[in-house]
Amino acid sequence: MSIGLVKTxxxxxxxxxxxxxxxxxxxPRLPHxxxxxxxxxxxxxxxxxxxxxxxxxxxxGDQAWVNNAxxxxxxxxxxxxxxxxxxxxxxxxxxxxxxxxxIVTMAASACxxxxxxxxxxxxLAWFLQLMLVHRLTGTLFGLDQITTMLAMYLMxxxxxxxxxxDSYLRRRMVESKRTTDxxxxxxxxxxxxxxxxxxxxLAQLHLCVIYLFGGLWKARGxxxxxxxxxxxxxxxxQYQSLDLTWIGRFPVIFSALTHLTVFWEVFYCALVWPxxxxxxxxxxAVAVHGGIALFLGMITFGxxxxxxxxxxxxxxxxxxxxxxxx
Amino acid sequence: xxxxxxxxxxxxLISPPRQASIGFRIVASVLIxxxxxxxxxxPIEFATQGPFGTSPSATLFRDxxxxxxxxxxxxxxxxxxxxxxxxxxxVAATVTAKDGKVTELMYPDLGDxxxxxxxxxxxxxxxxxxxxxxxxxxxxxxxxNNPAAVRDWRMARRRYESVRDSILECLRKQHPDCxxxxxxxQHRQPGLPEFFEDRIALxxxxxxxxxxxxxxxxxxxxxxxxxxxxxxxxxxxxxxxQVAVPRSTVPRSAVPRSTSVEEIRPIRDEAAPEDRVPxxxxxxxx
Numbered sequence: 001m002s003i004g005l006v007k008t009x010x011x012x013x014x015x016x017x018x019x020x021x022x023x024x025x026x027x028p029r030l031p032h033x034x035x036x037x038x039x040x041x042x043x044x045x046x047x048x049x050x051x052x053x054x055x056x057x058x059x060x061g062d063q064a065w066v067n068n069a070x071x072x073x074x075x076x077x078x079x080x081x082x083x084x085x086x087x088x089x090x091x092x093x094x095x096x097x098x099x100x101x102x103i104v105t106m107a108a109s110a111c112x113x114x115x116x117x118x119x120x121x122x123x124l125a126w127f128l129q130l131m132l133v134h135r136l137t138g139t140l141f142g143l144d145q146i147t148t149m150l151a152m153y154l155m156x157x158x159x160x161x162x163x164x165x166d167s168y169l170r171r172r173m174v175e176s177k178r179t180t181d182x183x184x185x186x187x188x189x190x191x192x193x194x195x196x197x198x199x200x201x202l203a204q205l206h207l208c209v210i211y212l213f214g215g216l217w218k219a220r221g222x223x224x225x226x227x228x229x230x231x232x233x234x235x236x237x238q239y240q241s242l243d244l245t246w247i248g249r250f251p252v253i254f255s256a257l258t259h260l261t262v263f264w265e266v267f268y269c270a271l272v273w274p275x276x277x278x279x280x281x282x283x284x285a286v287a288v289h290g291g292i293a294l295f296l297g298m299i300t301f302g303x304x305x306x307x308x309x310x311x312x313x314x315x316x317x318x319x320x321x322x323x324x325x326x
Numbered sequence: 327x328x329x330x331x332x333x334x335x336x337x338x339l340i341s342p343p344r345q346a347s348i349g350f351r352i353v354a355s356v357l358i359x360x361x362x363x364x365x366x367x368x369p370i371e372f373a374t375q376g377p378f379g380t381s382p383s384a385t386l387f388r389d390x391x392x393x394x395x396x397x398x399x400x401x402x403x404x405x406x407x408x409x410x411x412x413x414x415x416x417v418a419a420t421v422t423a424k425d426g427k428v429t430e431l432m433y434p435d436l437g438d439x440x441x442x443x444x445x446x447x448x449x450x451x452x453x454x455x456x457x458x459x460x461x462x463x464x465x466x467x468x469x470x471n472n473p474a475a476v477r478d479w480r481m482a483r484r485r486y487e488s489v490r491d492s493i494l495e496c497l498r499k500q501h502p503d504c505x506x507x508x509x510x511x512q513h514r515q516p517g518l519p520e521f522f523e524d525r526i527a528l529x530x531x532x533x534x535x536x537x538x539x540x541x542x543x544x545x546x547x548x549x550x551x552x553x554x555x556x557x558x559x560x561x562x563x564x565x566x567x568q569v570a571v572p573r574s575t576v577p578r579s580a581v582p583r584s585t586s587v588e589e590i591r592p593i594r595d596e597a598a599p600e601d602r603v604p605x606x607x608x609x610x611x612x
Contacts, residue, residue, distance in 0.1 A: 025358060026346045051443045063499045065451055070492040079485030080478065083401075084393035133399050138454040138489065139447040142406060148399050194346045198354065206365050213369040213404040221409030228518070229411055235515035237528040238414035238434065238449055241442070245528070248518050300443050 028192035029200055030315035032322070034154060035115070035162035035190075037203075038122075040307040041150040042113025044300060045129055048143065049106045052136075056102060059136060062093045066138045074137060087134035105132060112151070115164020119186055122155035143301040146308055149206060157199035162190035163322070196315075203311045208269035215265030224262050227255025233296060241297035261288060272312055285309040364391035364400050372403030413514035414449070415456035415537075419497055422505040431497075455493065456510055460486045461540060510537040 052059050062068050072090040076082050092098050105128040111121035129151055133144050160166040170187035173179050223229035231254055234244035247254045264284045271277040286306055293302025346354070367388035374381035388395075395401045419431040431438070434449035460482035469475035490508070497506045512535050520526040526533065 021355070022351065025355070026351055028344075048443065051441060051447075054444060058496065059447070063496060065493055065496045066489060067492045067495065070488045073488060074485065079481045079488060084396040085399070086397065130397075130399055136447075139451045141446065141450050143443075145399070145402050145404075152398065194344070194350075198358065202358070202361065205362060209365050209369060210404045213373055214406050214408065216373055217403070217405040217408035219409075223410040224408070229407070231518060232411040232515045233407055235521065235528055236411060236414055237513060237515075237533075238416070240528065245521065248521060251518075297442055298446065300446075 025198055025201055026194050027197055028194050029197035030192050030319060031158050031161050031190055031196040032163075032315040032318040033311060033313055034157050034159040034196055034199060034315075035164065036318060037150060037307055037310055038115060038118070038154050038159040039113050039163060040304070041147055041154060042109050042111075042125065044143070044147050044304055044307075045109035045125060045151065046106055046113060048147065048300065049102065049109060049132070052132075053102055053106070056098060057095065059139065060089060060092065060098045060102070061095065068093065071135060071137055075134070085134040085137075087131040089131055089135035101128075104128065112154070112160075115160035115162075115166050117186070118158075118160020118164060118166050119188075122151070122159065126151040126155050141298075141301065143298070143304055146210075146301070146304045150203065150304075150308060153199045153203040153206075156202070157196040158188040158190075158193055159196075159199070161188045200311060203308070204272075207308055207311065208272065211265045211268040215262055215268070218262050218265065224258060227251070227258045230254040230258040230261070236296075239296040239298070241299070242295045244295040260284075264288065278312060282309050282312060360391065360394075364395040364398070367391050368395050368401040369404055372405070411515070413512050415453050416449075416511040416513060417452040417455060417493070417508055418511055418536075419506055419508045421497070421501045423501075424503055429501075451493075452510075455486075455489055456512075456537070458482075458486050458489060459510065459537070463540075510539075511535065512537055 057063060058065055066074075068090050073079055075085045075090075089098075089101070092101060105125075108121050108125040108128050111117060112125040126148070129148050133140055133148055136144070161170075166187050167190060170189065173183055173187060218224040218229070221229065223232055231248050233239065234247055234254075264281070268281055268285075272281040286309070289302040289305040289309075291302075292305075293299040296302075371380055371384045371388045374384040392401075417433040419433070421429040421431060423429070433439075433452050434445045436442075436445055439445040439448050460479070462483060464470075465476045465479040469479065494506060494508060497508070498504070514533050514535075516524075516526045516528065516530070516533060521528075
């Protein structure tokens with residue numbers, strides 16, 4: 001009898017788990033949140049690549065800070081273990097070829113931001129960004145991690161179906177009443193889709209992983225426990241953009257903010273899902289990353305982390321927000 | 327995906343959401359699990375490093391997705407400002423022209439690298455050079471009988487030298503016909519008592535040390551402690567006003583030459599595992 005009960009319980013658990021997995025991943029979702037994130041990610045990629053272009057020769061080619069031979073050796077294992085990062089940019093020496101490639105890269109990012117032929121330009125923008133980051137080893141930081149990650153998930157979904165040139169072209173196509181299957185695929189409708197849901201879920205879970213390990217790493221330190229970490233971040237001259245050292249006069253405040261940061265990072269992965277705690281988690285994200293953007297000189301990184309957190313905002317809410325009232 | 331033209335009234339172009347087929351769900355689920363495996367693989371491996379290396383089970387867990395995560399740039403530890411917000415590392419370059427004129431350059435330098443993102447790229451470069459630093463000379467006796475360890479020791483040094491020489495080459499391109507030397511600097515933050523009681527400003531040269539290229543010395547106490555006496559570098563000349571130096575950078579005029587300071591090893595935080603792991607991790611900045 002008891003074995004039968006265990007079997008039933010196990011069977012129910014299994015069926016429930018499968019059903020939950022199915023709902024989580026395969027419930028169609030509107031693309032509006034992804035549409036907003038697409039614009040921000042495309043613009044940030046474009047800006048980052050524009051800044052590289054200001055001193056292109058210092059970053060790409062044989063006379064860069066880290067030249068082609070060294071960068072290839074770093075990844076191919078000439079100085080230790082190899083890795084699977086590869087980039088054709090390791091072989092690009094001619095300034096004109098480097099410029100041409102960079103212009104194409106920036107154009108793809110611009111198309112991603114504008115949502116122009118997104119079915120093609122989103123994968124292209126991701127791939128070209130990937131090639132760029134594998135060439136820029138040594139000069140990369142969190143901004144590159146988050147923009148490349150978002151570009152990857154945006155290409156999986158019809159993120160260009162809303163707030164985009166593609167949506168305008170689709171309206172024109174519908175009005176003309178002349179279309180083809182290819183055009184219908186190329187300019188998808190801004191309707192709920194499984195692809196949008198999968199891309200959203202992957203980005204959400206990825207963000208949870210980032211915060212969990214960010215928090216766990218902090219928990220290995222001492223200053224995050226004794227409450228002085230915020231002071232040492234504020235007192236770093238190379239990071240500082242606005243003076244935050246005045247906070248050192250308020251130990252209760254800076255230590256509380258230090259502890260709150262660790263708590264928020266570690267528990268984000270659990271508390272961002274329930275609807276009652278989600279707004280608090282997202283508000284903390286805006287506060288923490290807004291602080292990093294303003295005071296620690298990383299306005300690009302701080303902005304993109306806030307943008308990434310928008311992945312938890314309901315597309316229906318964004319749709320209502322952006323639809324003009326009649 | 328046919329190319330045939332069809333009449334297309336708006337109502338038939340917007341079909342109701344399609345449910346995914348069972349086959350699609352199974353294939354997609356396998357791919358999703360594989361991708362999430364890659365997403366967590368590197369952070370787990372990175373977080374499970376200790377004094378004796380990486381946890382073997384974490385390495386085994388990551389191995390099947392290692393190449394995928396590396397190629398797709400998912401291989402990060404996400405240790406932002408962790409385990410503790412540590413000191414900054416900079417590169418100072420001395421450019422000596424043929425006529426003897428000496429120019430001091432600093433990387434990063436807000437006055438030279440603009441916009442802020444450009445500055446931050448140079449900041450990450452100087453941090454990268456520090457992260458991959460490996461001392462010269464023969465391997466220590468305790469690994470001398472381990473051929474693999476000796477090989478790793480020598481390769482790590484070659485890695486540092488290769489990047490250092492590449493940076494030097496780039497500087498030579500920018501300053502032809504000049505003699506150029508570079509030094510790694512460490513700029514630590516002042517502790518609270520130093521800042522508020524001793525009035526040591528963030529850009530005070532006493533917080534800056536030159537990191538010499540030599541065999542490791544015993545480590546010094548944590549940066550948050552009171553200023554170690556042997557870390558003190560020559561004070562600014564009284565006629566060099568501190569207010570004249572750019573904020574957020576080390577004052578160039580006061581940067582010590584490597585020969586004029588006492589020996590000091592970098593004060594390392596526990597992020598040091600990055601030094602012993604592949605290049606992608608050494609490159610990881612905030």
